[in-house]
Amino acid sequence: MNRVETERPKLADHRTPFIFNEWYVAALSSEVTRDLMARTFLSRSVLLYRKLDGSVAAIRNRCPHRSFPLAHGTLDGDDVICGYHGLKFGSSGRCIEVPSQDSVPAAMKVQAFPIVERPPFVWIWMGDPALADPAAIPDHHWLSAPDYAAYSGYLHCKSNYIRLHENVLDLTHFPYVHGEATGGLDYISAPTVIRTEGDSVSITRRLKDGRSTQAMDG
Ligand code: FES
Numbered sequence: 685m686n687r688v689e690t691e692r693p694k695l696a697d698h699r700t701p702f703i704f705n706e707w708y709v710a711a712l713s714s715e716v717t718r719d720l721m722a723r724t725f726l727s728r729s730v731l732l733y734r735k736l737d738g739s740v741a742a743i744r745n746r747c748p749h750r751s752f753p754l755a756h757g758t759l760d761g762d763d764v765i766c767g768y769h770g771l772k773f774g775s776s777g778r779c780i781e782v783p784s785q786d787s788v789p790a791a792m793k794v795q796a797f798p799i800v801e802r803p804p805f806v807w808i809w810m811g812d813p814a815l816a817d818p819a820a821i822p823d824h825h826w827l828s829a830p831d832y833a834a835y836s837g838y839l840h841c842k843s844n845y846i847r848l849h850e851n852v853l854d855l856t857h858f859p860y861v862h863g864e865a866t867g868g869l870d871y872i873s874a875p876t877v878i879r880t881e882g883d884s885v886s887i888t889r890r891l892k893d894g895r896s897t898q899a900m901d902g
Contacts, residue, residue: 698844702726704811707821712836713803716740720764722755726810730797731755735762740806741775742797748779754794803828804836822884853887 708725711732715721721732722745729745731754741762745755752768759765763780764773772781777796779788798809798816804827809816826832841848851857856872870891877888 696846696849698846700846702810705809705815706811707800707807707809707816710742710799710806710808712838713801713806715838716806718759720755720757720759722753725808728810729753729755730808731764732806733759733764735775740799740801742799742808743773743775743777744794744796746794747771747773748792748794853885855887855889 704726710716710723710725710730711721716732716734718734722729723732724730730742731745732740732742735741743754743764745753747754747757747766747768749766749771750768752766754764754766754773757765757767760772762775764775765771766773770781770783771779771792772783773794774780775796777794779792779794782788782792798813800807800818800821802821802824805824807821827834827836858871859868871889874889874891879886879888
């Protein structure tokens with residue numbers, strides 16, 4: 685007897701390729717300063733810093749000469765000087781100075797990434813720059829709206845990011861994993877509204893006269 689194969693939706697796991705053409709939170713605005721800061725996105729090390737006009741620059745954290753991490757160099761105005769042989773790069777990623785010679789090879793440049801700052805976040809686009817549309821950045825106005833209480837911070841999770849998505853899309857683990865201080869049984873039994881719109885899913889759980897009204901978007 686022949687077995688009938690049925691198509692099942694595949695769940696994402698550690699083998700799922702990265703999605704490049706999307707906006708990602710690169711940092712909190714307060715984290716990006718005049719100090720050179722390296723952070724890894726989609727397995728690529730990126731150098732972030734704030735330019736003199738206050739805007740944020742993001743370039744690949746790897747000198748094209750001998751692969752030295754540019755975050756270990758120095759900032760000169762809006763330009764980065766590599767800490768190995770002194771090549772200087774503009775915030776566009778183009779090499780503008782080679783101290784040991786008169787000319788700069790045209791191919792000497794590092795990748796620059798589109799950045800949009802919408803406090804409290806700095807957003808980065810790791811994919812095709814031509815597709816980077818700031819209108820696609822998810823709305824997060826409640827993080828700075830006076831009628832909402834918001835908490836933010838940096839949490840380093842030693843796991844695949846897929847696990848984090850799975851974790852935060854179902855907060856009924858709160859009282860069991862984190863204790864009742866983060867939400868008791870009244871929290872997990874509150875009516876839940878799940879909405880899908882385009883590529884995003886939102887889950888809203890309201891507690892009347894309780895201490896939390898929580899919305900998660902993913
Ligand atoms: S490795 Fe950067 S200048 Fe040589």
